[in-house]
Amino acid sequence: MNKVVEIPRAAETPPPTPTRRVPDPCAMVIFGASGDLTERKLVPALYYLFRQHMLPEGFSVVGCARTPYTHERFREKMQAALKKYLKVPAEDGSFLESFLNGLFYIADDFSDPKAYQVLSQLLEPLDAERGTAGRRLFYMATPPSFFPVIVAHLGSAGLAKPKIPGKSWTRLVVEKPFGRDRESARELNRVITSVFDEKQVYRIDHYLGKETVQNLLVLRFANGIFEPIWNRRYIDHVQIAVAEDLGIENRGAYYEEVGLTRDMIQNHVLSVLSLVAMEPPANFEATAVRDEKAKVMRAIRPFPLDRLHEYAVRGQYVEGWAGDQRLPAYRAEPKVSPQSTTETFAALKLNIDNWRWADVPFYLRSGKRLPKRVSEVTIQFRRAPHLLFRGTATEAIEPNLLAVRIQPDEGISLSFNAKIPDTTMQIRPVKMDFRYDEVFTASPPTAYETLLLDCMLGDPMLFTRDDFVDLAWELLDPVLNRWKEDGRKGLFFYEAGTWGPPEADAFIERDGRKWQIL
Numbered sequence: 001m002n003k004v005v006e007i008p009r010a011a012e013t014p015p016p017t018p019t020r021r022v023p024d025p026c027a028m029v030i031f032g033a034s035g036d037l038t039e040r041k042l043v044p045a046l047y048y049l050f051r052q053h054m055l056p057e058g059f060s061v062v063g064c065a066r067t068p069y070t071h072e073r074f075r076e077k078m079q080a081a082l083k084k085y086l087k088v089p090a091e092d093g094s095f096l097e098s099f100l101n102g103l104f105y106i107a108d109d110f111s112d113p114k115a116y117q118v119l120s121q122l123l124e125p126l127d128a129e130r131g132t133a134g135r136r137l138f139y140m141a142t143p144p145s146f147f148p149v150i151v152a153h154l155g156s157a158g159l160a161k162p163k164i165p166g167k168s169w170t171r172l173v174v175e176k177p178f179g180r181d182r183e184s185a186r187e188l189n190r191v192i193t194s195v196f197d198e199k200q201v202y203r204i205d206h207y208l209g210k211e212t213v214q215n216l217l218v219l220r221f222a223n224g225i226f227e228p229i230w231n232r233r234y235i236d237h238v239q240i241a242v243a244e245d246l247g248i249e250n251r252g253a254y255y256e257e258v259g260l261t262r263d264m265i266q267n268h269v270l271s272v273l274s275l276v277a278m279e280p281p282a283n284f285e286a287t288a289v290r291d292e293k294a295k296v297m298r299a300i301r302p303f304p305l306d307r308l309h310e311y312a313v314r315g316q317y318v319e320g321w322a323g324d325q326r327l328p329a330y331r332a333e334p335k336v337s338p339q340s341t342t343e344t345f346a347a348l349k350l351n352i353d354n355w356r357w358a359d360v361p362f363y364l365r366s367g368k369r370l371p372k373r374v375s376e377v378t379i380q381f382r383r384a385p386h387l388l389f390r391g392t393a394t395e396a397i398e399p400n401l402l403a404v405r406i407q408p409d410e411g412i413s414l415s416f417n418a419k420i421p422d423t424t425m426q427i428r429p430v431k432m433d434f435r436y437d438e439v440f441t442a443s444p445p446t447a448y449e450t451l452l453l454d455c456m457l458g459d460p461m462l463f464t465r466d467d468f469v470d471l472a473w474e475l476l477d478p479v480l481n482r483w484k485e486d487g488r489k490g491l492f493f494y495e496a497g498t499w500g501p502p503e504a505d506a507f508i509e510r511d512g513r514k515w516q517i518l
């Protein structure tokens with residue numbers, strides 16, 4: 001379900017002091033401007049930034065797609081989207097008008113070279129009239145098959161290079177998925193870097209824009225107490241779970257091509273893993289952080305294909321229930337083959353072969369149609385080494401857990417053992433809970449707000465570098481190929497609305513561990 005964000009009350013005077021640097025005016029060209037991502041995420045995020053005085057007056061959007069809108073019609077559509085997804089208050093009138101006046105539209109086909117001439121002719125006057133001065137952000141919100149086409153045309157039309165070298169800039173934002181395997185990702189990268197320099201390319205992973213994901217770094221590196229125990233001496237294992245209660249939401253054709261592992265694990269889950277596992281970077285700058293993330297990826301042990309079942313489980317949902325609502329099977333969803341072997345659930349075990357993490361497994365779990373939407377990292381510490389309390393079996397004492405909830409109810413909780421009052425020595429786990437929304441009153445920016453602003457400010461830290469993408473595919477390609485060869489063999493079914501196939505429980509229980517309840 002789409003989350004409707006209520007934006008704060010009317011325009012305060014004087015305007016609130018922005019908490020970050022405000023970028024210079026630029027023109028953001030959205031390829032795919034009549035699509036779902038634009039109306040649901042991009043334009044609401046842009047308006048929110050504008051409304052918070054984080055974007056300057058001259059900021060402009062040029063939408064491109066085939067649907068034959070005029071500028072005016074496009075503005076009406078975007079206004080309706082803002083009403084739907086942001087609940088824009090009535091007193092926002094002049095703000096809204098000013099924002100909408102900066103929206104323009106070109107109706108054309110991406111494969112037509114003429115479209116890029118029209119685009120160039122529209123961008124030129126904006127540079128002077130709205131002060132965008134050659135600063136251009138090209139955003140590819142289109143089906144991935146168009147990424148190379150658009151890039152090549154931007155190159156031929158002379159739009160990829162900065163208009164005024166040294167003064168203006170041109171950047172390219174590439175949506176996920178970045179390829180469907182290592183070979184296609186490399187080919188896409190080859191096409192992109194034949195036209196743009198790597199430093200112009202921003203591969204978006206909206207998970208990294210989430211406040212709590214960034215807070216993982218703060219938790220680890222701005223506190224003295226966690227880092228000394230963040231290693232194999234004290235940590236038994238790590239779990240990363242990204243669960244969704246939704247099914248595939250009319251995206252059957254897309255999902256059949258992609259599946260859970262490409263859609264969630266290759267990008268989001270591995271990005272989170274790299275932040276949990278990386279060494280402290282020398283500073284909080286893009287190169288240092290991205291170098292450390294890549295080093296972790298390089299240290300992940302390849303999956304042993306002869307014993308893959310010990311390291312990977314895949315599942316697909318069949319009919320089930322959410323309360324009294326019947327949920328259809330994946331194979332009964334529109335545009336899904338009745339014999340489909342696409343996975344909607346995956347559980348993986350990874351080992352990171354380095355000094356810090358030797359013998360500490362990382363269990364990853366993600367799926368569609370699970371009981372609830374929740375993303376969480378759980379660090380399970382080793383048990384207390386010595387049994388001190390008579391009458392209490394060591395096994396019965398629960399290990400300490402540190403859980404970082406990424407969404408929803410962002411927060412951190414620490415579970416530790418306490419004595420039950422008025423008993424001889426009975427022990428049970430209790431929780432210390434921190435919730436962001438209880439401590440910080442301002443609601444955190446959405447991931448797209450953070451990332452769009454970073455991109456306009458030229459900060460690539462939260463975007464995925466080419467080496468990370470390559471390493472992620474290098475790790476997962478063999479698994480995906482094996483699953484494809486195996487077809488139905490080794491695909492386990494689970495009822496929609498449950499936590500995945502029973503085989504996924506057996507998979508972790510074989511190691512003497514269990515999935516932490518989310």
Ligand SMILES: NC(=O)c1ccc[n+]([C@@H]2O[C@H](COP(=O)([O-])OP(=O)(O)OC[C@H]3O[C@@H](n4cnc5c(N)ncnc54)[C@H](OP(=O)(O)O)[C@@H]3O)[C@@H](O)[C@H]2O)c1
Nearest residue numbers: 032033034035036037065066067109110141142144175176
């Ligand atoms: N939607 C999300 O929440 C979401 C989240 C994460 C990532 N993404 C990624 O974002 C991208 C866009 O997703 P989406 O859901 O917005 O897709 P969508 O709703 O299918 O939109 C696709 C857009 O591309 C345009 N288009 C397609 N073929 C075209 C052509 N030949 N010439 C000109 N325009 C063309 C369509 O416009 P016309 O039909 O008007 O031509 C439409 O504006 C995808 O890469 C997706 O994986 C989406």
